[in-house]
Amino acid sequence: MEDIQPVPATPADTPRLAAIAEAALTLDSAEAPALVARLMDPPPGRRWTAFTTGGGFVLASVSEREPTVGYLDLLAVHPDAQGRGHGRALVAAAEGWLRAAGVSQARFAGHPPTYAWPGIDVRYTAAACLAERLGYERYHVAWNMTADLGADLSVEDDLVRLAAAGVTVRAAAPGERDKVAAFVEAEWNERWAWEAVNAAGLHYAERDGEILAFAAWGARPMWFGPMGTAPAAQGLGLGRVLLRRCLAEQRAAGLARAQIAWVGPLRFYSRAVGARAERVFWLYRRDLR
Structure with a gap:
C-alpha cells in the first residue's frame, strides 16, 4: 500500500477535480463536472473542505443548522489510481477535518440543499464496500425514479x-x-x-x-x-x-430521461408520468470518537 498523503484542494483545482470525477463516476460522468462545481460553491451557512491525492479527491461539509453532523459529499478516485488506498486516505483526511470542526457523526449521505446523491448508489459497489470496511453503518435507503421524456x-x-x-x-x-x-x-x-x-x-x-x-x-x-x-x-x-x-x-x-430525486410518493409519479423506481441509494453513518 502506498504512503498517500492528501493535501487541501481549493476552488482553483475545480477543473482537475471535475476531470477525475468524470472518469471515476461512470454512472454520472456527463454531469460530474457540474456536481463538483456546485458542491464547491455551497449555500450560505455551510463550511466545506476538499482534499486531493492527485489520483482522487473528497469533498466534505458541515452546516450551521446541524453542526454535530458532517457529510462526505463526494468521493472519487480515478480508475488508474483505484485499489491503492486513495479512498481510505481521503476519507481519513475528511474525518480529521470534521472532528476539528466539532462534528461527532460523519455520513455518506446527501446534504440538502446541495448534494450529489441521497447516499451511495448501490451500483457503486466499491464505495459501499469502503464505507463498510471503515466502520460506517447503513441506516437508511432512498431511491430515485426515472421518467422517460x-x-x-x-x-x-x-x-x-x-x-x-x-x-x-x-x-x-x-x-x-x-x-x-x-x-x-x-x-x-x-x-x-x-x-x-x-x-x-x-x-x-x-x-x-x-x-x-x-x-x-x-x-x-x-x-x-x-x-x-x-x-x-x-x-x-x-x-x-x-x-x-x-x-x-x-x-x-x-x-431523454429525467431523474426524480429522493422520491416519497412512488404511486403518484408512476401514474402521472409513468416513472419507474430505478436508482437505489444506501445512506451510511459513523460516530467520530
Whole structure:
C-alpha cells in the first residue's frame, strides 16, 4: 500500500477535480463536472473542505443548522489510481477535518440543499464496500425514479380546467423567485426554498395572488425536484401539471430521461408520468470518537 498523503484542494483545482470525477463516476460522468462545481460553491451557512491525492479527491461539509453532523459529499478516485488506498486516505483526511470542526457523526449521505446523491448508489459497489470496511453503518435507503421524456407530457386540458377554477399556472420569472421561495420556506423548509431560487426551471400555481403549489428542476444539476402543494390546495391536480411542465422543460433542454430525486410518493409519479423506481441509494453513518 502506498504512503498517500492528501493535501487541501481549493476552488482553483475545480477543473482537475471535475476531470477525475468524470472518469471515476461512470454512472454520472456527463454531469460530474457540474456536481463538483456546485458542491464547491455551497449555500450560505455551510463550511466545506476538499482534499486531493492527485489520483482522487473528497469533498466534505458541515452546516450551521446541524453542526454535530458532517457529510462526505463526494468521493472519487480515478480508475488508474483505484485499489491503492486513495479512498481510505481521503476519507481519513475528511474525518480529521470534521472532528476539528466539532462534528461527532460523519455520513455518506446527501446534504440538502446541495448534494450529489441521497447516499451511495448501490451500483457503486466499491464505495459501499469502503464505507463498510471503515466502520460506517447503513441506516437508511432512498431511491430515485426515472421518467422517460418521450411520454405524453401535455397539460392543455388541465390548464383549462384550472383556469375555470381561478387557478393560474406559470413559469416563475427571475423577479418572482423570491416570492415563490418565501412560500416554499413557510410551507416546508429553507433547504427547498434555496433549491427553488437556484433551480434551472421553476413553476408555480396561484389563485387570487396566493401561491398554492410549486415544482422545480435543476437545483441539483439535471434532476427534478423538489415539488409541493399546500394542504389547502390538494386535490386540484396541481402536482401532475407542475411535474409535467418541468419535465417538458427538461426534454427541451435535451434530456431523454429525467431523474426524480429522493422520491416519497412512488404511486403518484408512476401514474402521472409513468416513472419507474430505478436508482437505489444506501445512506451510511459513523460516530467520530
